[in-house]
Amino acid sequence: MxxxxxxxxxxxxxxxxxxxxxxxxxxxxxxxxxxxxxxxxxxxxxxxxxxxxxxxxxxxxxxxxxxxxxxxxxxxxxxxxxxxxxxxxxxxxxxxxxxxxxxxxxxxxxxxxxxxxxxxxxxxxxxxxxxxxxxxxxLRPLPEKFHGLADQETKYRQRYVDLITSPETRDTFFMR
The missing domain is CATH 2.40.50.140 (Nucleic acid-binding proteins)
Incomplete structure (x- = not known):
C-alpha cells in the first residue's frame, strides 16, 4: 500500500x-x-x-x-x-x-x-x-480503466471521481 x-x-x-x-x-x-x-x-x-x-x-x-x-x-x-x-x-x-x-x-x-x-x-x-x-x-491520476473505482468507501467519499469514471453513476446523477 x-x-x-x-x-x-x-x-x-x-x-x-x-x-x-x-x-x-x-x-x-x-x-x-x-x-x-x-x-x-x-x-x-x-x-x-x-x-x-x-x-x-x-x-x-x-x-x-x-x-x-x-x-x-x-x-x-x-x-x-x-x-x-x-x-x-x-x-x-x-x-x-x-x-x-x-x-x-x-x-x-x-x-x-x-x-x-x-x-x-x-x-x-x-x-x-x-x-x-x-x-x-x-494533478491526480484517474483510477485504472480496467479495474475502475472498486472501493465502495472511495466511491462515497470522492463522488467526483466516481462521476468521472462511471457512466452508470453519472446517468443516475442526471436522472435525480
Whole structure:
C-alpha cells in the first residue's frame, strides 16, 4: 500500500511540475477561460453518424468541443464531456506542438479542441485538431480503466471521481 501512495505522490509531483512550467510559459494563470465550446460529443455523434467518410471530408464541418482526456491511443485522444465521448486526432505537427507547449497531455486533463470532423476507417467520428488549448491540468491520476473505482468507501467519499469514471453513476446523477 505504501508503494502505491509513493507512486501516486511521484505522479502528482510530476504533474505539478508540468503545471508550474505551463504557468511560467503562459501570460495568464495557466487556466484559460476564453475557449468557447460549440458542440457536445453526443450531439456530434447523433448528427453525423449517418454521414459517410467521404461526405464528411467534403463537408469540412468545423467544430469546437471541450472534454476530459479519458484515453490516449497514439495520435488519438478520447475526450469525454457531460454528454458522451468523441475522439480527437493530433497530427505529427500538432503532437510536436503539444510537447513543446505542455510537455505532454495526461489522462484526466481537460482540453478544448477546434477542428474538422472526419470518420476513421472503422467508422468512428473524430475531430482533426487544428487548434487546441489546455483548459485544466489534472494533478491526480484517474483510477485504472480496467479495474475502475472498486472501493465502495472511495466511491462515497470522492463522488467526483466516481462521476468521472462511471457512466452508470453519472446517468443516475442526471436522472435525480
Amino acid at each position: 505504501t508503494d502505491q501512495h509513493s507512486d501516486d505522490n511521484k505522479l502528482v509531483a510530476e504533474r505539478r511540475a508540468k503545471l508550474d512550467a505551463i504557468r511560467a510559459q503562459c501570460k495568464s494563470n495557466g487556466f484559460p477561460n476564453s475557449f468557447r465550446r460549440e458542440a457536445y460529443a453526443d450531439d456530434l455523434q447523433s448528427s453525423f453518424a449517418e454521414h459517410e467518410k467521404a461526405d464528411l471530408e467534403t463537408l469540412g464541418h468545423v467544430v469546437s468541443i471541450a472534454g476530459r482526456i479519458m484515453a490516449k491511443r497514439g495520435p488519438f485522444l478520447l475526450l469525454q464531456d457531460m454528454s458522451g465521448q468523441v475522439q480527437a486526432y493530433a497530427s505529427k505537427d500538432t503532437q510536436k506542438d503539444i510537447k513543446a507547449r505542455y510537455g505532454s497531455l495526461d489522462i484526466g486533463d481537460i482540453i478544448g479542441v477546434k477542428g474538422t470532423l472526419h470518420k476513421s476507417g472503422k467508422g468512428d467520428l473524430y475531430v482533426n485538431m487544428d487548434e487546441y488549448e489546455l483548459l485544466t491540468k489534472s
